Structures are given as C-alpha cells and as structure tokens.
Amino acid sequence: MARRTLPEARGRRSLLKPVATTTVVLLVLTAGGMLLFLQPLRLWLAPQPVPGLEARQSLDGRLLGHFPYPEAPASGLEAVAPGLKLRPEAARALLAMQRAANAEGVDLRLLSAFRSKELQKGIFFDVKAERNQTAQERAEVSAPPGFSEHSTGYAVDLGDGATPQSHLSEGFDRTAAFRWLEANANRFHYQLSFPRGNSQGVSYEPWHWRYEGSLEALRLFEPARQLGR
Numbered sequence: 001m002a003r004r005t006l007p008e009a010r011g012r013r014s015l016l017k018p019v020a021t022t023t024v025v026l027l028v029l030t031a032g033g034m035l036l037f038l039q040p041l042r043l044w045l046a047p048q049p050v051p052g053l054e055a056r057q058s059l060d061g062r063l064l065g066h067f068p069y070p071e072a073p074a075s076g077l078e079a080v081a082p083g084l085k086l087r088p089e090a091a092r093a094l095l096a097m098q099r100a101a102n103a104e105g106v107d108l109r110l111l112s113a114f115r116s117k118e119l120q121k122g123i124f125f126d127v128k129a130e131r132n133q134t135a136q137e138r139a140e141v142s143a144p145p146g147f148s149e150h151s152t153g154y155a156v157d158l159g160d161g162a163t164p165q166s167h168l169s170e171g172f173d174r175t176a177a178f179r180w181l182e183a184n185a186n187r188f189h190y191q192l193s194f195p196r197g198n199s200q201g202v203s204y205e206p207w208h209w210r211y212e213g214s215l216e217a218l219r220l221f222e223p224a225r226q227l228g229r
Contacts, residue, residue, distance in 0.1 A: 050144045052125065053135055060223065063147050064139035065201040067223050071117050071146075072153030084113040087153040090211035094156060097188040106180045107161030111168065111207070115150035140203045149193060152220055154211040156190075173206035181209070189213025199227045 049057060049068070057063050077085040080094055094110065101108040115123070124145060128138040135144075142148075149155035159167040160177035172178050185191070191212050194205040211217055 050146060053144060055135055055144075060227070062200070063144055064136060066139065066143040066147035067200075068147050069149060069152045069220060071151045072114060077114055077153050080113060081110050084110055085153070086113045086156070087211070087214075087217075089214050090154050090156075090217070093188045093190065093211060093213055097185065097190065100184065100188075101177070101180050104180065106176050108177050108180065109159040109161045109167075110156055111159045112150065112157035113155075114153045115148060117145040117148075117151055120148045120151060121145040140201070141205075149208075149210050149221075152210075152217075154217050154220065155193065156209055156211075157207045158209060159207060168207055170204060170206060178206055185209060189217075193224070200224065 049063060053063075055064055057068070061068055072087060076087060078088050078091050080086045080091040085091075086094065098108045098110070120143065124138060124142050127133075127142065128135070131138075143150075145151075157168060158177065158181065159172065160175035162177075163171075163175050166172045166175050181190070181192075189212050190209045192206070193208045193210045194200065194202045196204045198204075210221060212221055
C-alpha cells in the first residue's frame with residue numbers, strides 16, 4: 001500500500017495555514033432541486049460587510065436577502081437623463097425602449113438609475129432611522145450599500161408619466177406603462193428584478209428593472225437568476 005508522509009513540523013503547520021482561504025462546498029436542497037455553492041471560509045469568519053449593520057452574509061453571499069454588487073466606475077457611465085446615468089449599453093437599450101413605448105402612446109419615465117454606494121448608504125440608513133425600521137424591514141424595500149443592483153449601472157426604476165401617483169408603488173402594475181413593459185421589455189433586454197414572491201425575500205417592486213443584454217450584466221445577475229429558478 002502507498003504510504004503518505006509529511007515532514008515532522010513543517011507538514012503539520014501547512015495543514016493549518018490555508019484555513020482562511022479554504023473553499024467550502026455547500027449543497028442546499030430547494031423545492032426545484034439542489035444548488036451547489038462554493039464559498040470561501042473567510043466569508044464565514046469575516047466581520048459584518050456593512051459598518052453599523054449587525055448582519056452577516058448568508059452562505060450564498062447575500063446580506064438580508066440582497067446579493068453583493070460592485071459599483072460601476074464613473075468613467076463607465078453615461079447620462080441618460082438629467083442627473084441620471086447608466087452603463088452605455090443599458091442606456092442605449094433604455095432610450096430605444098422609451099421611444100418604442102412612446103410610439104404606442106405610453107409615457108415610460110425613468111425615475112432612478114445608477115446609485116453610488118455612498119448614496120445607497122443614505123437611502124438605507126437615514127430612511128431606516130426616519131421610519132424606525134429594523135434592518136430586516138428596511139432591506140425588504142431597499143438594499144444595503146454594496147448590495148444594490150443600482151450600483152452596477154444596469155438597474156432602473158421606471159414609472160408612467162400619465163399616472164405619477166403610481167410612481168415607486170405597487171400601483172404601478174396597474175398602469176399602461178407596466179402592461180407595456182410586461183409585453184415588450186424582454187425585447188430590450190430588461191427584466192423585472194423583484195416579482196411577487198421572489199426568492200430573495202425582497203418586497204414586490206413592479207417599477208424596478210435590470211438590464212441583462214451584455215455578458216457582464218448576465219454574469220453579475222446570474223446568482224439572482226439561479227436563486228429565482
């Protein structure tokens with residue numbers, strides 16, 4: 001039989017040294033089958049990813065239901081409306097989608113686009129305090145900084161110019177703009193991020209759509225797509 005030996009002291013130390021970078025293989029059973037997650041052990045040992053928030057990432061990387069996303073570089077964004085920016089490919093698709101909607105009598109409005117992590121920090125923590133919400137309650141309607149799709153430059157909030165009272169509310173799904181998006185958004189590579197009963201546990205947001213028309217965008221949103229299957 002083959003015999004494996006280790007140098008006396010050096011061999012034993014080497015078994016402990018890489019523990020912080022060890023990859024953990026996790027199999028999670030879901031209603032739709034089994035998901036495989038490869039997670040670095042340092043994810044479990046690391047401190048809370050958002051200062052001031054007593055919460056840790058789950059085994060699939062989420063924080064309070066939201067996946068982590070990088071912030072798009074300022075040089076990689078372009079203006080799509082006054083004060084609003086997107087990645088160039090997402091901007092072109094959005095403008096084309098607005099033109100198509102307008103041709104059919106639908107006033108599709110862009111309400112929000114790219115948000116920096118610093119801006120998202122205020123949206124999360126300041127409103128949380130103002131509304132006396134717990135972190136979990138706030139996360140159901142807004143992502144913590146570093147975990148928002150808006151920071152990628154690929155996500156938008158949309159509204160109907162004919163019914164501004166429906167902006168950023170569930171009532172948007174009863175507008176002509178939402179019905180048009182349901183029928184046509186896929187042609188422009190836009191996808192509803194948080195439908196009813198979504199697996200991330202985020203509140204239903206009929207106004208929040210993300211662009212999935214590039215390889216980079218698909219890679220960024222693949223964990224969310226996998227979870228939603």
